[in-house]
Amino acid sequence: MIFLARRIAFYFAAFFLAITFNFLIPRLMPGSPSDRIIASFQGRLNESQIAAIRKAYGFEGNLWEQYVTYVQSVFRLDFGISTVQFPEPTASLLFYGAQWTLVIVGLAIFFAFFIGSFMGIHAAWNRGGFFDSFFTPINVMMNAFTPAIVALVLFYAFSLQLKWFPLGRAHDPNLMPNWFDLKFVGSVLYHATLPVLSIFLVSFGGWHLGMRNVMINLLNEDFVVMARAKGLSENRIKYRYVARNAILPQITALALSIGFALGGALVTEQVFNYPGLGKFTFTAIGARDYSFIQGQLLLLTCSVLVANLLSDIANVILDPRLRGR
Amino acid sequence: MSELAHTPAFPLRAESAADLAAAAPSHPELMRELGVRPRPGWTANLPAGLASFLTNGKGMAGVIILLVLVVMSAAAPLLSDYNPNRRAGKPHVMPSYEHVLGTTRLGKDVFTQLVYGGRVSLSVGIGAGAFAALIGLALGISAGYFGGRTDEIISFFVNVVLVLPGLPLIIVIATMVEAASPMVIGLVLALTGWGWAARTIRTQTLSLRTREFVLSAELLGEKKWRIILIEIFPNMLSFFMGGLVLGTIAAILAEAALEFIGLGDPNAVTWGTMLFWAQNNLALQSGAWWEIWPPCIAIMLTGAALVLVNFAVDEITNPQLKASRKIGRIKRFLTRRGRGADVF
Secondary structure: OHHHHHHHHHHHHHHHHHHHHHHHHHHHOOOOHHHHHHHHOOOOOOHHHHHHHHHHOOOOOOHHHHHHHHHHHHHOOOOOEOOOOOOOEHHHHHHHHHHHHHHHHHHHHHHHHHHHHHHHHHHHHOOOOHHHHHHHHHHHHHOOOOHHHHHHHHHHHHHHHOOOOOOOOOOOOOOOOOOOOHHHHHHHHHHHHHHHHHHHHHHHHHHHHHHHHHHHHHHOOHHHHHHHHOOOOHHHHHHHHHHHHHHHHHHHHHHHHHHHHHHHHHHHHHHHOOOOHHHHHHHHHHOOOHHHHHHHHHHHHHHHHHHHHHHHHHHHHHOHHHHOO | OHHHHHOOOOOOOOOOHHHHHHHOOOHHHHHHHHOOOOOOHHHOOOOHHHHHHHOOHHHHHHHHHHHHHHHHHHOHHHHOOOOOOOOOOOOOOOOOOOOOOOEOOOOOEHHHHHHHHHHHHHHHHHHHHHHHHHHHHHHHHHHHHHOHHHHHHHHHHHHHHHHOOHHHHHHHHHHHOOOEOHHHHHHHHHHHOOHHHHHHHHHHHHHHOOOHHHHHHHHOOOOHHHHHHHHHHHHHHHHHHHHHHHHHHHHHHHHHHHHHOOOEOOOOOOHHHHHHHHHHOOOOOOOOHHHHHHHHHHHHHHHHHHHHHHHHHHHHHOHHHHHHHHHHHHHHHHHHOOOOOOOO
């Protein structure tokens, strides 16, 4: 319990650091967002209009007052008003995009983690064999192929040339969004296939290598020799003894990898014209919509921190040594 | 090695000892069967780490690919007469004798852009990777060596940097700088990318600081910075190299990704901005494959070459991984001789 309490305290501190960072960046850089908007009117604004713009962007009062207002607005989930889709609050755009990003990132991480880890278990168990010496280097090499390029290749081959998959959107526009309608879910999965595949292809090698290296180090441990001496079956030793211990660092890495996968999704969505956070962020960058760009950082930070907390809880459940602490 | 030829490795059957000695493979044959090659003589005078890197096939393959890319970028003005920023021909010309890799929609020569872009992309990537590894080295050694309060504070920041999502954070910083130049992008990548290096180097320092040679230096009254530089740092070189290689991979990929989504300076010529323009001009949809694939292949080749180098560094720092690569051969060797392969 003390272990979990310490972790929660750390995540709170990290979250506040992220908020503070988000708050300070535009204020330290030359030319704040509101100054730029004011400058874009080329002196056609009067005093009260300038004050109103500064107020709307939270640049009113001294630095400490601005900070307090900012923190309060974050906890009210008030990220300001989008300039791209003007009267729409940024928060609702963020959450609309986040649901689609969640679909592809969730599926990609799920498949990458399980398939990669299983390949790692297999490679470590038969280490030096054909599977290990052939697939381990290749899978790890795939890690260095950035999602942008893999997505471009898949898009070119399967969407443009073979026309097996759609050129954009998250689901068939003729279907009403309804998560209990199998036809709708099927269409969502169909549209998500290539984006998921491109994130999957660049990330499963990491799980493969991580699992393999931890497993190899564990194979020399006394408990493995003991399990063999007891005459347990190969599969039992492999999965219940070695893999179970090797999975613990993988779960910690799983939470950290979500940040990486979200970054990959930003680029992938751009290629596949997929209406997730990344696509919106791309539009926001083009239009310099600062409230959205800052909002995406906060939302993503929050989700990564929550994922880390969940992985800590999973570690406590799986690793009895942590329970007493 | 001679005892291998004389002590039979399997239970004696009816054969006499003399028959066995005749049938047993000679030393060079055994070496060949086990895949053990003697180290070439010219590496004898080199430091052990360098020698095992130079004889590592994967590592050298990576180094050669990298060298080719670096030399091509450095020799860009010799390889092409065009200006990468200027129109060189008609828009979207197919690859031909005049334009080896065709032209972009704006009529710029793709091959020229590729070699000039390599200058920026490679130097930003390697520079950012080196800077990040240096920050990681400094913070990791300080945290591990000084311990206590210093360690707690540094570890807190390391954990924060590791936990915050990298690309979204960089996007926020890069948007605030109007049209971030490659230099700015490299700097931001270095300042956000030192987490892993710091963590591994801290762990290594922790295990080194209680070793005898460090203790004896402390007892001799050596200055702290001297112990760090002369006693600890040389032992960190391979981890520093690993951090450098991984940091460079991350930086090259992240720079390409940032420029691809339009955060870079669109007038700079880099592999990332080439991709950005190709995507913006719908090169794929209009069939101009030569505009989009060259920068893709260049980025992937660089990434693959660095991964190969990292394999070699990994095998040198963690001999267990290298040993396990040879286990397949040893198992097959034993199986052929009728011994169980059930050895760990």
